[in-house]
Amino acid sequence: MSKCRICDNTFDPFISFGKMPIANGFLTSEEFEKEYFYELKVGFCTKCTMVQLVEQPDRDMMFHDNYAYFSSISSMMAAHFRDFAKLVMDNYIPDKNPFVVEIGSNDGIMLRHFADRGIRHLGIEPSGNVAQVAREKGIETLCEFFEESVADHIKAEHGQADVVVAANVMCHIPYLDSIVRGVLRLLKPEGMFIFEDPYLGDIIEITSYDQIYDEHVFYFSVTSVQYLFNMHGMQVIDIMPQNVHGGSMRYLIAHKGVFPVSAKVKSQIQKEEKLGLHKKEIFNKFRLNVERSRDGLVQTLTNLKNQGKRVIGYGATSKSTTVINYCGITPDLIAFISDTTPTKQGKYSPGTHIPIKPYDEFCSKYPDVALLFAWNHGEEIMSKETKFTDAGGNWLVYVPEVRIFH
Numbered sequence: 001m002s003k004c005r006i007c008d009n010t011f012d013p014f015i016s017f018g019k020m021p022i023a024n025g026f027l028t029s030e031e032f033e034k035e036y037f038y039e040l041k042v043g044f045c046t047k048c049t050m051v052q053l054v055e056q057p058d059r060d061m062m063f064h065d066n067y068a069y070f071s072s073i074s075s076m077m078a079a080h081f082r083d084f085a086k087l088v089m090d091n092y093i094p095d096k097n098p099f100v101v102e103i104g105s106n107d108g109i110m111l112r113h114f115a116d117r118g119i120r121h122l123g124i125e126p127s128g129n130v131a132q133v134a135r136e137k138g139i140e141t142l143c144e145f146f147e148e149s150v151a152d153h154i155k156a157e158h159g160q161a162d163v164v165v166a167a168n169v170m171c172h173i174p175y176l177d178s179i180v181r182g183v184l185r186l187l188k189p190e191g192m193f194i195f196e197d198p199y200l201g202d203i204i205e206i207t208s209y210d211q212i213y214d215e216h217v218f219y220f221s222v223t224s225v226q227y228l229f230n231m232h233g234m235q236v237i238d239i240m241p242q243n244v245h246g247g248s249m250r251y252l253i254a255h256k257g258v259f260p261v262s263a264k265v266k267s268q269i270q271k272e273e274k275l276g277l278h279k280k281e282i283f284n285k286f287r288l289n290v291e292r293s294r295d296g297l298v299q300t301l302t303n304l305k306n307q308g309k310r311v312i313g314y315g316a317t318s319k320s321t322t323v324i325n326y327c328g329i330t331p332d333l334i335a336f337i338s339d340t341t342p343t344k345q346g347k348y349s350p351g352t353h354i355p356i357k358p359y360d361e362f363c364s365k366y367p368d369v370a371l372l373f374a375w376n377h378g379e380e381i382m383s384k385e386t387k388f389t390d391a392g393g394n395w396l397v398y399v400p401e402v403r404i405f406h
């Protein structure tokens with residue numbers, strides 16, 4: 001039995017992926033011996049419906065001065081955050097001296113648009129290396145973990161915020177009560193908190209079990225997000241589904257009673273209830289789908305190996321750590337993983353230690369098959385890799401199902 005991180009109820013896990021290393025813990029061969037492992041197990045709370053990890057490594061083991069994820073590596077995500085910033089500027093900031101705060105601002109992919117327009121802003125980013133990249137672009141960045149006490153400091157120093165934004169970070173933070181209390185105090189009475197994260201409904205629907213890894217301690221639905229904010233005198237006033245990261249949901253949150261609530265909120269909650277996102281049956285079915293996906297991928301990779309095909313991985317994503325370790329994918333099945341992030345290159349993947357190589361190595365000798373770990377950037381990647389497919393290369397994907405195609 002585990003204790004719910006939101007409402008203190010107890011719950012049982014519905015799936016274990018076994019021992020897992022730190023998802024973004026790309027490492028050198030000297031570091032193999034001291035690699036850290038924990039058990040990746042997920043459960044859901046029958047009271048507040050929050051889907052969550054049972055165990056999460058300490059935050060300092062995941063977010064530090066060598067953090068591997070640089071948001072601006074994807075041009076598709078850069079365009080996404082340009083549009084997100086525009087939505088905020090067009091609708092939610094006042095003409096007079098606005099102030100925008102971002103939690104988990106990384107290398108400044110979103111805040112740069114506010115900085116470019118001379119809008120008062122502050123990013124809160126605990127990973128020192130990515131925070132430094134943002135500062136070099138002229139983006140005001142505080143290198144701290146956001147929590148209640150930090151919110152109070154910001155408020156004392158800069159005043160309250162008109163808008164607080166957060167993307168792909170709320171689901172990372174186990175102490176959400178402190179975060180929500182902090183946002184509550186930092187936001188002006190008519191302010192708006194806008195955040196987005198991968199959406200539970202999509203994860204279940206397309207069996208994207210690779211969204212489950214150490215950093216993602218929560219898997220949100222509108223129902224569970226509503227429960228969380230209601231506990232603190234705030235409410236979800238609107239939702240906006242997003243295509244990124246395999247299906248995300250953007251939540252617009254305000255102090256209770258200040259703004260009317262969109263009918264979309266209620267209808268999505270009804271949809272989630274109909275789907276059974278609050279019942280154990282759907283999670284048991286998800287587990288069976290995950291097992292089927294794992295068996296299909298292992299079988300496919302084994303067949304390719306037996307046929308003498310050369311297979312490489314495309315994109316050393318954090319998500320791939322779950323797939324690689326859960327499926328037991330070793331360097332005899334995948335020769336290396338190609339990735340454009342300089343800090344990942346020359347290192348090894350967490351757990352089974354597949355070499356990570358620069359993108360040039362993929363281009364200089366195309367493999368027979370590329371296993372697309374960065375499937376969420378599939379459109380962007382496939383449109384720029386026509387030479388690979390023209391040369392006879394095939395893609396292998398596992399979301400929504402295991403499939404090889406040209």
Ligand code: SAH
Nearest residue numbers: 063071103104106124127145146167168169
């Ligand atoms: N918003 C960016 C980055 C997402 S990755 C994007 O969507 O691309 C998550 C980021 O949140 C990391 O840069 C990590 O260092 C940061 N982070 C983790 N815990 C945090 C916390 N408590 N407060 C603020 N940022 C946090």
Ligand code: TYD
Nearest residue numbers: 073074315316317318319339340341374377
């Ligand atoms: P992403 O799927 O965004 O994130 P996560 O780590 O959260 O699972 O990571 C994309 C990775 O893929 C990143 O390491 C960069 C790499 N990548 C490429 O190598 N080539 C590309 O064209 C793109 C878009 C990404």
